[in-house]
Amino acid sequence: MSENPQPLGGNQMPRFGGIATFMRLPGTTPLEELDVAVVGVPFDLGTSNRPGARYGPRDMRAESVLLRPYNMATRAAPFDSLRIDDTGDVATNAFNIFDSIERITAHYDELLAHDVIPITMGGDHTIALPILRAIAKKHGPVGMVHIDAHTDINDTMFGEKIAHGTPFRRAVEENLLDGPRVVQIGMRGTGYAADDFDWSREQGFRVVQVEECWHRSLEPLMAEVREQVAGGPVYISFDIDGLDPSFAPGTGTPEVGGLTVPQALEIIRGCRGLDIVGGDLVEVAPIYDTSGLTSLTGANLLYEMMCVLPGVEYRD
Ligand code: MN
Ligand code: MN
Helix, strand or coil, X not given: CCCCCCXXXXXXXXXXXXXXXXXXXXXXXXXXXXXXXXXXXXXXXXXXXXXXXXXXXXXXHHHHHHCCCCCCCCCECHHXXXXXXXXXXXXXXXXXXXXXXXXXXXXXHHHHHCCCEEEEEECCHHHHHHHHHHHHHHHCCEEEEEEXXXXXXXXXXXXXXXXXXXXXXXXXXXXXXXEEEEEEEEXXXXXXXXXXXXXXXXXXXXXXXXXXXXXXXXXXXHHHHHHHHCCCEEEEEEEHHHECCCXXXXXXXXXXXXXXXXXXXXXXXXXXXXXXXXXXXXXXXXXXXXXXXXXXXXHHHHHHHHCCCCCCCECC
16 A cells, blocks of 8 residues: 555444544645545525535535445546545535635636646535636646536526536637537437537537437547547546436436436546546535435436546556
């Protein structure tokens, strides 16, 4: 075992005990000593339907107690390879969406000044905009692998520019994204208009509607995606509603006919080898899921993101 911060093992403290950091990491490592920061953004002022994603970080921490350090499928050993810790939450302003956005960017500016890769527990999808503002300041416009039922490229929602359905329209306008290196996977459901997905495609995004994914492995798709988004920094943004609501009922805007959990694992594992500079898992609203399954799945997908970061070693 390395000297890096390690998750507290189930044989040191029972899994139902201890302080609820992500994966029971120490939660005390200074930023200067970290490669990866797990960050919570408890925020849901941008939701258009059912609220509750503000509880996502706390509940994903709670469900993450069952995660163990080694990935038995890919052989990844993220905690031996990288210095990873839970650095806590952004102090969002529950009474002001715009102040919250400013606070989130300032928090990520600070993280990035210490050269850490932020892995974020949301929060609704609005938070991708302030995070990308900080990321692009450091890395320039980034490629993106975006998993979601929705494209989130509305110009406005109820007349407002900042909401959970608009972050990637704003991100393009602000030159935070490298359009031809963006892929959106899992899009489906009913639209406001028949051309709802066209704006994305006009920016050079590849939009993979969910019907293209049904009944098949996504490994071939991810080979194409790697080719498309390689050649620069890449951000992963995973909206849990990309999954079918039978796997992830705890979310605000569920859409039927979604991705399966094995497909989600194929997508994230398929990002291995890319220059990933950050990732998020958003829209977990645990109050609509009495089983804890949505948060458990979210925590597992965040762990899988850690397993494909640059510098992770794989055991033979
Ligand atoms: Mn979304
Ligand atoms: Mn969505």
